[in-house]
Every structure is written in structure tokens, then in C-alpha cells.
Amino acid sequence: MTQKIEPHMDTDEALMLDYGKGDQAAFRALYARHKGPLYRYVCRQLGTNHHSTAQELFQEVWLRVIDNRTRYKVEAKFNTWLYRIAHNLLIDEQRKLAARGEHLSLVNDEQGESDHIPIASNQAHQENTLHNKYLQQAIKHCVELLVPQQREAFLLRHEAGFEPSQVCDIVEAKPETVKTRLRYAMSQLRECLQRKTGITELGGERQV
Structure with missing residues (x-):
């Protein structure tokens, strides 16, 4: 690689x-x-x-x-x-x-997965809400709910900005494995965001 x-x-x-x-x-x-x-x-x-x-x-x-x-x-x-x-x-x-029988607590106990995070009603266009603090909070929460391998692939690709080939090198996985993790991560994020905000698409996605 x-x-x-x-x-x-x-x-x-x-x-x-x-x-x-x-x-x-x-x-x-x-x-x-x-x-x-x-x-x-x-x-x-x-x-x-x-x-x-x-x-x-x-x-x-x-x-x-x-x-x-x-x-x-x-x-x-x-x-x-x-x-x-x-x-x-x-x-x-x-x-x-x-x-040790511990698990990673990725979200605050008081913030359950079913909590609804409101979006300001005066947003004119859906793409602008990406920069809204409520949507940012929802995205962060949904990312933290991903399983570790999917979350890592998503963070490396979409937050750290690594190319897919670099993600493969970092996690020492085959390209198809990384693509699968990214695909499932995006699917889970869309479902989570739709439940919380009603938004069905993530703006500014990178190609996986």
C-alpha cells in the first residue's frame, strides 16, 4: 500500500x-x-x-x-x-x-439516542444548517454512536482529511474493507440525523 x-x-x-x-x-x-x-x-x-x-x-x-x-x-x-x-x-x-469489562461511553448519560435536537426554524436553506450549532451537535452525537471501526474510518476520511489509500495504510486494512466501513458509517449517520433533525443528507461529503 x-x-x-x-x-x-x-x-x-x-x-x-x-x-x-x-x-x-x-x-x-x-x-x-x-x-x-x-x-x-x-x-x-x-x-x-x-x-x-x-x-x-x-x-x-x-x-x-x-x-x-x-x-x-x-x-x-x-x-x-x-x-x-x-x-x-x-x-x-x-x-x-x-x-477489564469496560466499554467506551461515547455520549453523555443524560443525552439518550432518542433525544431530539431542534433546528432553528429561520434557516432558509437546508445546506446552511450544516453550520448551525444544533446540527453540529447532532452530527457529533451521531458520529459517537458509530461502532469503533466505522467511527475511526469516518473520522480519518471526513474529519482528518486522509485519502482512502492513506486510511487503508493507517488502519492496515484492505481498500474494500475501508470502503465498506465508510459506507456503513455514512448510512448510520444519515439514519441518525434523520431521526434527530429530519435531515436526510450530509453536506460536503467526500468521495469514499
């Missing part, structure tokens, strides 16, 4: 190679670029009751980056490599939770 990437100046890959040679400023630049999206990805995968675990896992991802700085090779985009580290750590953590 991976192919040789030629790094250019100031790209993530070039910065990581520079960091491997001892350039601390290169690491700071990488961290600044990716800390926000990566932290959101980890938090949304672990759920609302595991914030402290998410923080620890987020830190562990960057420790793995530090530990592998001299062994890093440009075999894929840096962010693909970074999120694959996070994915593997998340899988390990989810197995630990399952072994």
Missing part, C-alpha cells in the same frame, strides 16, 4: 528527517502542525469517560515519534505514519478496556 515519498523542504517528511539528525526546531514544528487534529482523533475514539487515558495515549504517540526519530524512513506520508502509531495504541487500549 505504501510507496516511496520524496521529501521536499518544510514538508512533514523533511522535518522528521531533520529531527532525526538532531534538529529540535523541526520536532516543534511537527508537533505544532499535528497536535490539535491528532488529539481530537484520540479523544473521539476513546470517548467522554476516558479523557485522562486519551491524554496519556496522545503523549505516548509523540514519545514513539521521539524514540523512532533516527530510524524514520520516508516510506509513506508522515501523517499516515503518525496516525498509524495512534491507531495501534488505540487498539491496544480498547483491548485492555474490554479485558
